[in-house]
């Protein structure tokens with residue numbers, strides 16, 4: 001029984017109305033009992049001691065009886081009216097509580113069943129927003145929450161799809177080569193083994209990249225931010241590529257103003273960013289090209305750019321470069337020993353973790369590319 005009251009809003013609203021009505025009736029009843037006789041006497045200009053018996057005995061007997069009868073019938077009709085009013089108020093209370101609870105209960109029921117469906121995995125579920133009261137606001141934020149969940153779910157599915165696709169390609173190549181070797185179709189030459197080894201290496205670096213990406217995106221490492229000289233960052237990066245720069249006969253330039261203040265950065269992480277950008281510049285610039293590293297100060301920020309004279313990027317690809325697994329030309333970057341399209345995603349996550357931003361520019365195909373990121377000036 002108590003459970004029934006607890007679970008049905010309409011009953012609770014009705015009961016609260018009922019309490020108000022009953023208190024009102026009680027007060028009225030008491031009022032008629034204690035104050036109305038006095039008022040009746042004074043308005044009739046009599047001192048007949050009606051009701052409470054406090055009045056003085058005055059006037060003749062017949063008169064007294066007549067007035068007392070009058071008062072009795074007044075009281076009876078008053079009580080009748082009070083009872084009628086009580087009944088009418090009760091009926092209105094039932095109607096109003098039904099109406100009110102329907103206005104509250106119906107949207108709550110809709111929200112309950114929608115959240116149930118979302119819990120069952122139907123992330124497309126939305127509720128209709130009606131009005132701008134608290135319930136309307138609740139419906140609105142419910143929809144927002146549902147949309148976020150749907151986005152996360154889509155991203156998760158996409159990620160799994162992308163990762164399996166990326167893993168499948170080198171795996172298929174390895175498997176194919178091994179089968180060729182076993183069947184004697186492929187010659188057991190050092191080249192064949194090298195090819196298999198290369199694909200295995202690609203798998204390994206993909207897994208490394210993925211691990212790094214998940215760590216970076218989850219912010220699962222502490223940033224050791226302190227003032228660092230830009231030249232230190234650039235030199236550490238360039239050292240890693242010395243052999244490659246020589247082999248590809250790339251002309252290397254750097255333009256770092258002598259009075260450049262130190263930046264606030266986690267040295268290892270920003271070296272990683274520069275490594276990704278510089279590695280791309282080398283990779284996508286043909287032999288004999290140029291790669292330049294620039295740094296300029298803009299107010300409280302230092303902009304660091306890696307500029308190359310390489311193959312460039314068509315304008316329509318620019319907005320997507322930082323999306324994971326995005327490559328302008330999948331087959332090309334594969335042949336060119338390209339990565340999996342995660343390098344720039346990692347770079348962006350790292351730069352943003354430093355409170356900076358990163359962007360790509362290019363004059364178009366064959367016109368070279370420029371990647372620029374910002375860091376805060378120390379002090």
Ligand SMILES: Nc1ncnc2c1ncn2[C@@H]1O[C@H](COP(=O)(O)OP(=O)(O)O)[C@@H](O)[C@H]1O
Pocket residue numbers: 276280281284308310311312313321326327328329333338339340341342343344345368369
């Ligand atoms: N300097 C560049 N010149 C031309 N294209 C570039 C350059 N840097 C990046 N790109 C394009 O952006 C894509 C994504 O880069 P990145 O995330 O580093 O992945 P990848 O592993 O392919 O290098 C590359 O596949 C390439 O198409």
Ligand SMILES: [Mg+2]
Pocket residue numbers: 276279280339341343344
């Ligand atoms: Mg790369």
